[in-house]
Amino acid sequence: MIDFKQIVELEVHRQNTFVGILHRTNKGCELAFDSSFLNDQNYSQLSFRIPKQKVYQHLGVNLPPYFAGLIPEGLRFKALVKEIKTSEDDLFSLLAAIGEGSVGDIYTKAPALQRPKMEIPSVKDIDFYQFFDQTLQIGLAAKGDDGFAGVQEKISASMISFPIHTAKKEKSYILKLNPKDKPTLIYNEFQCLQLAKKCGLKVNNAEIVFDKNKNPGLLVERFDRITDSNKKIHSIHQEDACQFLDRYPADKYRLSYQDVCSGINEFATAPSIEILKALQLYLFSYFIGNGDLHGKNISLQSDFKTGRVQLTPIYDLICTYIYKDQQMALKLDDRDSNFKRQHFVGFAKRFEINEKAVQQMMDKLIAQLKKHKNILLDITGLDTKSKKLIGKMMKERIANLA
DSSP states (O other): OOOGGGOOEEEEEETTEEEEEEEEETTEEEEEEOHHHHTOTTOSBSSSSOBOOSEEEEESSSSOHHHHTTSOOHHHHHHHHHHHTOOTTOHHHHHHHSOSOOSSSEEEEOTTOOOOOOOOOBGGGOOHHHHHHHHHHHOHHHHTOOOOOSSSOEEEGGGSBOOTTTSOTTSOEEEEOOOTTOTTHHHHHHHHHHHHHHTTOOBOOEEEEEOTTOOEEEEEEOSSEEEOTTOOEEEOOEEEHHHHTTOOGGGTTTOBHHHHHHHHHHHOSSHHHHHHHHHHHHHHHHHHTOTTOOTTSOEEEEOTTTOOEEEOOBOSOOOOGGGTOOSOSSBSSSOSSSOOHHHHHHHHHTTTOOHHHHHHHHHHHHHHHHHHGGGGGGOTTOOHHHHHHHHHHHHHHHHHHO
8 A cells, every 4th residue: 555645746737748746845835847838838827826937835734725626525535534544634645645537637646656457347237335335445545536526425437337328438427426315416416407408507418327226326427528529538627616716625615706706707718708607507506496506616617629718517506405405605795595686786797797688697597497497396206395395495586586
């Protein structure tokens, strides 16, 4: 077993380009950029908050927020801490232990580190939940766990062989599972994504798949990967709000929507367009009772061909109202419920977004919700009481904003 606590250097790569060496120091860490990357005209900086310079120093917590945001959360985080026998704040060691499949196009690896190849089972031969538990027991560091954020149980779909009609070879996927205390969560997310799509929001592609015991999983297509004309997969640069605001993952519920939109305003190629989309996401989340729209569930990415910085498709979209989580996670002007139209119009005005555009967006969204809202009531396993609760909530919130 490799002692990741003793690793003091990590190679940093962006796509297939070598960036430099990330060094652990007694006061934090420093990134020594390679001269070839400094001279590479394809990249004006490493991340939105890490500029190109000979040496980038970070003092305090042993990783800057961007790299801390690559480390998994939830059960996978706790299992990783236990496996490599370190503390939860030893971020450098945890980053060293994860694999190279991080979200976005930046990843790290320990020089000369060789992990054993893992056998890839067929979906028809496994139980998703047993497989997830076995993965935690076998060791995330041993296999090179991908650094997916979020507390929900997730598996890189590359660890499982799916039929070609389910998972295309030129695509990349994540398999999401139900937590033990929320047995209908993936059906919940699937229906929320379908409703969002009907309402004109751009969402990630997803479908329900089943293991040998007919247990469900949500197979989600990764939008930070794209296939070119030669069927070669490329990584797309992507940063969640915590990363592009230079905040640690622990702050994901401490941000305000003003913070998020200020970051979008700073980095997006067409800020007014993207902030209006961010408002649409917030409004839709409010209508469906999604109280988990936090800083790591909103991301910017750079278009692979044009370099245009824009919001990603919507992801991790669920109705938390049925779990008694009824307020928005991030406040909009110190408010997390009981919204009226003027709250959104006033918020947008500060970002110089035309009131007519906001009103039209809201009218269109409400019209589509009225037409398709029953999609949300079709969550598999949802009881009659919960359906009535959601229906009443949506009716009231739509009426207050109509």
